[in-house]
Amino acid sequence: MEYNFKDIEPKWQKYWKENNSFEPKNDFTKEKKYILSMFPYPSGKIHMGHVRNYSIGDAIARNSRKNGYNVLHPIGWDSFGMPAENAAIKHKTHPKKWTYENIDYMRKELDTLGLSFSKKREFSTSDTLYTKHEQKIFIDMYKKGLVYQKSASLNWCDTCQTVLANEQVEDGKCWRCDSDVVQKDMAGYYLKITQYAQELLDDLKKLESKWPSQVLTMQENWIGRSEGLEFDFSLSSDSKKKLNDKFDKFRVFTTRPDTIYGVSYSALAPEHEIVKFLVEHKLLSDEKIKKIKDMQRLSARDRSMVEKEGLYLELDVVHPLTKKKVPLWVANFVLIEYGGGAVMAVPAHDERDFEFAKKYDLSIIQSIENKKQKFDGSCAMTQYGFMVNSGNFTGLSSSDGKVAITEYFEKNRLGKKVVNYKLRDWGISRQRYWGAPIPMIHCEKCGLVPVAKENLPVALPDDIEITGEGNPLQTHPTWKYTKCPKCGSDALRETDTMDTFFQSSWYFLRYTTDPSLWEEVPFDKKSSDYWMSVDQYVGGIEHAILHLLYARFFTKVLRDIGMQSSDEPFKNLLTQGMVLKDGSKMSKSKGNTVDPDEIISRYGADTARLFILFAAPPQKELEWNDSAVEGAFKFIKRFVSRVQMASKSEKIPTIEHIKLSKESKYARKKVYEALKKSNEIFEGTYTFNTLIASSMEALNALNQQDNSSVWSEGYFVLSNILEPIIPHVCWEISDLLFGLKNFTKIPLCEEVFEEESIILAITINGKKRAQIEVGIDLQKEDIIDKAKEEAGKWLEDKIIIKEIFVPGKLVNLVVK
């Protein structure tokens, strides 16, 4: 048989489409598998990363189907987002047109790969039907108290009149117009993800060994739980007076209560209320006020790159235990968002506090002693030890001291034990056009009011002009003017749109529901209860934190709202490695891209898929290699070229194993070893490279013999196990030989693994020196005798001091 992939591939793609071969069954009694590769952003063309992502997911989906599962393997488009607006500015096109044209083009590209998607469930997140339900979800969350508005400091470009994402700020300048980016307080909507911080952390345990440990660690660090003591510093009476009695105390947080006797100053973040008050009322010298303003101007990110600095606020606080006066400073390294924006500073036992104290010559008080790391004043001693110089607590170990101090504070109502998280609430406001509008209305009388359900979706206006300056929804002549849903008076629409991570946080739930219900509901509870969780999620490691954390958060919120029941969205996660060329990531700017379309038109989709799954295990980086692609192509050609060695049948022919030649027996063994490998790797390692290697070995072994039944069996099994990887050619072969009857679970044939004799290695002092073939029932003593005979040459003039026999493996003789 000739290998004409240009005929075979379109033929089967058409067949699958016409027969709805890959649509899931709405029969919820069947065992299911939900296999999902992360959906793509429609940037214009697919790249090799997509090919890898979808080849992996498709192989898993096809394997599950073959094993009798009801399989959901959907695809869609993450189609809101900035690139559409950038393209609009650059090419004077409309974001919607640009996006949907890209989707049409990329859909065709993906079609040529022969992926077994449940195509009827395809959608784009920019579809107004999706937006409608999404806005309803937003309102439900709002009603549940999970959405709130607050002002926060954001990157603002005054020239472009827009907020910039962190990655759009380059060296403090706007990426587009190069003018200075300033920090500006802006109101925005926030989701209370912090309310779920503990559960998000706890449930990581459920994912152990099912998600890459790296991802779990990253999420754990990101959530950043820490336990400590929260207490108030009272201002001294002089200081209170200076502040016009506006403030009398402020709150601090520490994870090291055991070091509290080492406090020698306290520091506030530049944005702290007290600092602001001092600046507004000009209670400090002009010079100091200017310095504070300079500190405030820098973003948190930039502050982390500059040297620590600060100044004395000319205020003092009272140490809660010693009652001594402690100077109060403002410092640029204190973060406003964490722990109340204020710290107790213990320079002797904290590196940051130490650095600052040295710079400004503040006193350094030792309060912990440790034999291993003596404190000599040259650097901070941050390890645990025993409390010294600590009043009644002197002598306690750090860990006992922490407990004792905390208890003392609680008993005397000075403070309490608290848990803090690094995780912040999720700001979802974007001052941009191409996103889902936030469905809220601002009414002068009623305040903030959600849009009425029957008025959803709040759709984007089409007649906009995108210049890159300002928010097109804000500048649109009519769009934002509306009536208040409560009182009916004139009101304004919210013109912010949602972060695109909002869409990707629930798209996997949408897929679970038959499209006939999509108009009515975002997703159907029965359907999602059946299909969720996703049994295997496949995607890039770059989403390790944000997308995966947000999706986990949404799953829990939607559970608590009663819309679905699962606790975790993705039961198993596979993070694929990048596709490299010449050692670095493929990118247009480096000019080292390989176009999937070119590879497919030259070698076919099966070759592209085979190469990409063969060249490396899926989790690892993959180095592109043109001649290895050629090698994959040759294997398929060889596989196809021997088809006439097999004969037509709808099942494996009966074979009398004992009567076969040695070569045929070996070939059968190799074939079933490959089948065994297939069963193993789909358990979860997904090391397709080893499965492909086994299949190649099997084909090579078949080639060494000429028994037609063994050939038939070989093709029956090999086209079964290779179907998930090179589906078109396997369907062609199966159709020709087996009437498509071999795409089911094939039982292992145990007799081919039974041997009458085995080869044992003979090692002398652990080094292989010879080998012997022995019958399987030969006794240990006889085997050792035989081994000594065989290795006689190595035993001359030696004394055997130990004989080790490992059944089925080797004989080791220890000699002197």
Place this chain on the structure above:
RNA sequence: GCGGACGUGGCGUAAUUGGUAGCCGCGCUAGACUUAGGAUCUAGUGCCGAAAGGCGUGGGGGUUCGAGUCCCUUCGUCCGCACCA
């Protein structure tokens, strides 16, 4: 700085989980068939050595009859986080 992962032929990788290191493929060498081959087929291919043999999983040490695999140490590469008190 902290945390994590990984170092195996010329290259991509494999190794039944402590038991014969290098499966499979790329590349390379030789041969066959060919007017021709960047097609196909056959054989060979870790390194040194004519051979016997020796060496060999980044380096050093250890445990063991036996280590790519376990432990300690060191070097290197990659990734993540980065003032979270």
